[in-house]
Amino acid sequence: MDFNQFKNKRILIIAGLVAVFTLLSLMIRLIPAGNLVAVDGVNLLGNDPWYNLRQIELLISDSLQYPWYDPMTNYPYGTNNFWGPLYPLIAAVMCIVTGAATRTDIMYVSSWLPALMGAAMVPVMYFAGERLSGYKTGLIAAFLTAIVSGQFFYRSLFGFVDHHVAEVFFSTLFCLVILFYLSYVRDHPVDLKNTESLKIPALISAGAGFAYFLGLAVMPTMLLFAFIMAIYTGIQFIYDHIKNKTSDFLLLFNVVAFLTAIVLYAALIGIRFDGFDMARYSVGHIFAYLALIAGTVVLYALSTYLSEKPSYYYVGAIFGLAIAGLLGLMVVLPDLYTIIVNGLWSFFGYKTTLSTIQEANHWSFENAWNAFNFGLIMMVLAFFVMVYQFIREHKPELIFTIVWSLVILYATTVQLRYEYYLGANIALMSAYFISWTLDYGLKDILGFAGIKPQDKILEEMPEEEKTGKKKKSEGSSAKKKKPVKKAHAAKPKAFPAGIAVVGVIFLLLFSYFSVNVDLAVSNNVGGINGDWMESLEWMGANTPETGVDYYKLYEKDSFEYPEEAYGVMSWWDYGHWITFNAKRMPNANPFQEGVAGPNGSAAFFVQTDEAGSNLVLDNLDTRFVITDVEMDTAKFWAMATWFNPELQQSPYVMNLYQHQEDGSLTPATLYRDEYFETMISKLHNFDGSLVIPSEVLYVEYVSGDMYGAPLPIISKAEYMPYDAAESAVAAFNGNNAKAGAALLSPNVIQPSTKVPALQHYRLVHESPTNVLSGQGGADLKYVKTFEYVPGAIIRGDGIIAVNLESDQGRKFTYMQESVNGEFTVPYSTGGDNYGTRVLSDYTVIDTGETFKVSEDAVMNGLYIN
Template identity: 55%
Template sequence: MNLSEFSKYRNYIILGLLAVFTAFALWVRMIPSEGLVSVAGVNLLGNDPWYNLRLIEVIVENPLSYPWFDPMTYYPYGTDNFWGPMFPIIGAVMCLLSGASTRPEIMYVASWLPPLMGAVMVPLMYLVGEKVSDWKTGIIAALFTATIAGQYVYRSLFGFVDHHIAEVLFGALFCLLYIYYLSYIREHPVDFKSIESLKVPAIIAVFCGIAYVIGVSNMPTMILFALIASLYTGLQFIWDRLKGKSTEYLVLLNVVTFLVAIAGFLLIGIHHAGMSMARYSMGHIVAYLAIIIATLVLFGIEKGLKEKSFSYYIGALAGLVVAGIVFMMFFVPEFFSFFVSGLSSFFGYTATLTTIQEARHWDIESAWQAFSYGMILLVFGFIVCAWKFLKESRQAYLFLIIWSFVTLYSTTIQVRYEYYLAANIAILGAVFVAWALEFGGRDLLSYAGINIEKSKTDESKPQTKKNSKTAESTPAPAESSSKAKKKSDKKKQPLPKKPSANSLNALVAILAIVLAVFFVYSSADIGIATASVMKNGGMTPDWQESLEWLGENTPETGIDYYAVYSRDSYENPEESYGVMTWWDYGHWITFIAERPPNANPFQEGVAGNLGSAAFFIQESESESNEILDNLDTRYVITDIEMDTTKFWAMSTWYNPELMHAPYMQNLAMIGQDGSFSSVSLNNERYYNTMISKLHNFDGSMAEPGLVYYIEYASGAQYGISIPVISTAAQMTYDEAKEKVDAFNADKKAGTGAVILNSDLFSPTAEVPALRNYRLIHESPTNVLNSGGFLSYVKTFEYVSGAHIKGEGIIEIPLKTDQGREFTYRQKSIDGEFVVPYSTTGDKYGVKALGDYRIQGTDKTFSVSEDSVLNGLYIN
């Protein structure tokens, strides 16, 4: 087999393969469209995409005007957007060019943007691989990029209209140009004494800076790539000094790149007063200047100590680092704090971050689930890159190592960076596989009986006709021919043996092929499965129904949804109000109901005394009321997840140290085989939280029914950290209370007795009614599998409540818009009731079936809507 035949068509073959890989990547990412698209639009995936769609809508309505300030979220303060304008502007331009103007059309067109960016990553990663090594590395990198799964494929699916895939794309573009520069100067060295040698490298560096600006205009997290460039520069300086090579190319690269970055950042604008790296603040300008200055200082040290030994150079660098840190700590502490906080914003970790799915730690199990055999390829890729760098001193390999290491480290700290890491797994895996095939490919083919011959230039040359003519015109005598033949036979030597195949080399190639095949197959399988599941993704139907109802049945806020406001000149209209719910649902409220939530998925409005966590975990209605009064909030929305699976997240934000411990008790049970299992049961404080009072009891007074009486002993004697149940029995509250009091009055050390329960509707003690909250709508889905009705989503209105004089318990029969009937009951306080439901004039879905009545009496009361809203007294 002659490779010359292949080389003739190589470029066409590469283009064909790239077309196939790109088409496959796009096809996978478009799979969810089969289930997400409807006449009403696209049921977007996740939370943040809904806010990106809002930004795109605003930009379409106000062409190329980006809302840096948005009063439609984090009410009443509004948010200063830290998301960059690039992604929504690209989406808006797509809509404008396609003529999309209605909401369903805009949603559909914009939903194409992530899949298209995911598809563009395929040829881009080919170019990265080709510049790092060769075309074979590039084509393998393209294949891996087309099939790799994990968060990378999820965040580039149709309907996930978010900037994450743009972060990966623009970051990889910057790295491509940075690597292209490093590859170019290997053949065309930079010499400051020769202007001609600077022209092309300077142009490449300008484009590198432009790529960085594009990335940072998408998200401030692009500064991660500035960190990568900084670390690479420092190590490359040391290596070049060790090898005695010129470092002028590094100075030109960083100075030009980050001068362009500074100019571009100033065009984007300073939109945050602080120095946060996660915002469009002056901190970025300082960081880019620091990179330029540091590069020049390193160059100066290298030149100044050129005649000194390498140990002097390393000592000078170490002294410079220490002196710089000391100087910042004592003379410019503000800058030092800014530097530390900047790193913390990327790599820091707190208890509350465990409640954010994309901010959790990345463990081995998660890594394998996401990338499977790609993790093995990643390790081998690191090894090959390190070996090739040490052997060839090729700068691109060191840059690739630093790029991949920083991304891998970031991912282990916060799983959100997993979608960044996909590109590094693809390129490092490709480096390893391409090297392994080069290393052992011929040996493997030899075992298969295939001999690959390289093309020879002389084989293609035509034979000269002079000798052939002479031979034809002068035939040799027969005798002479016979003698010549005998002589020739004597001189015949045995043909040289073909070199034997190396088994070890062939095994390396086999290993690479097997890993590559397994990786491609498993990744493609995971990607297709993920995309197929997401056909049924998107917003929960009950939330969709509830928020559409909210938008249609509540007063306008006076805030123009499509307007672009400036913080300096904006004031909330007098009629505006907020909507309280958990932060997960904030963007849904903004987009679907066009109402401003108090909290949002930026984690704004969550923590602190006025945060949503404090409101829902609060056990005092008056203190919760104070929160809503301060936030000028009128409506509260709850769902079953806040009540159960997300309760720990809310309690963690409320108190990161205690978390859910005050409200639930973890206990161990001993099985018949001696094994331990754990159970978490609710205590009295859980049932008194606002989320439980609202969602479980509709704000009505609740009395205990059957509860669990539990005796426990310390788990220390069993070698476990939680108490072990010694006795558990279900009984009435009164019986349980009597037994608890008796046991605890004379209990032994390390033991105790408590009343707990798992039933959401049966508290462990009497729960007082809420006096200022009324249910106004509930969604249609019943989350209970057997008996009763508990809606998935409930909407409440915060009202002043009408005042009624009286003693005892007052009650009113009610019927929801889903046909569920229940009785609201309230016990008097200081001879007065404050009731939240009106018996006449109510415009919402929950209606009174009669008047209020005080239990055990014939006293009834009719309450008007005006009395409830304005806190009037009823005779």
């Protein structure tokens, strides 16, 4: 092979390979389109993408003006959007350019954007690797970026119309410009006294500031990268001071880059929120960047002032000033100190309720290995190699990359959301390690494959060995052969390292490909299932208009909800689905707005008092409630955790062990009485009707201590008549101090206690799927919609009943027990119950009296007799 010819064509070869990797990246990210695209639109992935689509629609219909305030969610307050405008703006422009005008077309075109941005990461990562360690590292980084798995891959799939991939793209672009700057000033030193030396570095710094602003215009989370730069700045200043080197280049960069970011932020985004909240577009960002600039100036001034002193003076002065500054803030400006601490906590902190948010969970070892597997090993090895190479080469790019990767790695262990950032670091660090290892053992690997890279060897041989000539100053022949022997002696060490890394590369590539392709072709990647989509389409077509124009921009200061407006109560996961698909206004949303507190959705669904839940809806002016089987079961723990972070779901379920025939213990989760008294259970499981169980599960249990088990162990379990079981529990607990008994249930539709009826909620729609199909004729629909009504009042005693049929053909009976000689009933017998048909008049079971109830009486709380 003619290596000189290869060098001449290398640029074209590299460009071709990067193009191929980019195309590969795009192709595997487009695989889900086959499952997601339908005639009526795209079933977007996840929850947040649906709200991004809403923003895109608004931008298209309102001349690309961004909706900083939105009344169509978090009713009756609306929300101040804390997402940036750049990502939906890019999507909106794409739609306008391609002529996408209908909702279906807008969904389709917008679904391409995450895949395109994921593919665009490939050339960015090539240049990052090239700046760090040459074109080989760049090519490997580009290829790994195309196939790296984890959250980065998932969030850049076709249909995941969310800003996460844009966060990664623009933050990586910012880091790329930093790497370019550091490599440039290493060869072209900056001297603040030499104006000529400042021109190009200042221009690059301004470019970095622009890249930073682009990331900030996507999401305030970009502040994390200012934090990374601050840490790197401190480390680099200390190193330069110890080595008696100038840090002029750092002072220039931070001042120019972050002043640029401040100017662009103030001019193009502006201060959108009061206070100093770093997670929103507040003035806090400006103060943070000014603080970074001021800190850099202080570091520079201290270094200059203490240049003649021992190095520990400088290090001590830095830490002393930092501690004194924090203590001073605590005393003099406690509010500002609190803001700083809270700002850091918002990025790196953790609280119990975050466990209910998938992307805010801790990063477990299992999740880490499933996401990146052997890439994690190579990343760790790359850290050591980079430190070793820095000791040899003193390249500031290496220190910056280490700091960048360590901060993102730590942030990911705290909250899973940062895993999509880490994908870039995994690819870059793995590429660096692979490239370094291949360079170390390349000759042996090629030799093992039967290839003789003679030109490569010639490049590394001394000139006299290439030409066969000897220099006059050479000594004996034994001395002349020493370098050659030394090179051959290194061969056995290089050989296993090179072969090992090739093996790891194949394992890594196989793992990434298999994981990504399996995910991309999976039928489970869709966002909304058919039952939710059907229910929301029904709601949009059959419930009253809210009086709020879905496509109109509103200003918070001048907006007031019209009289006919109302809210829809559901769990926060479904808020954006309700806004986009039903064009109705949810009380809670995936921003976790409307979830906590006395008027939050958690309080509504989990508390056991109907009057308390009614008060929530009255305070929020809510008319409809949507439940689903997930809220009833899998997501119940999340609602209970938001309702009471300390007790969580312990008051509602009991975890025990049960003996198996082979003597082993297996865990069992059984429902307590309190679960069946919650609003979510009364609504979804029993349609708000009175339920008096005929048989219940009577359970006796003993402490697990004697068996070394952390939970109680079931000693007896049998079904008994309800009245007898209640008496048995009272008798057993009265006579046993070290054991207990309780009425429990293994099934959400088999209550362990009497369940009182709800007086103000009527079923108006349910979805078609029976989640209990094949289980003895039981029928529990996936999604149910209820209307909150005043209810008509009937005087009487005992139990009243009415026969009903849902719009899916399911027949059921609503029963209610009188309270203080009255019934408050939610269904009309001759009026509009939406999709639910009334099959009979109300009948008082004990007396046989019947009553007809008008819709007017139900909607206005009128007495019937």
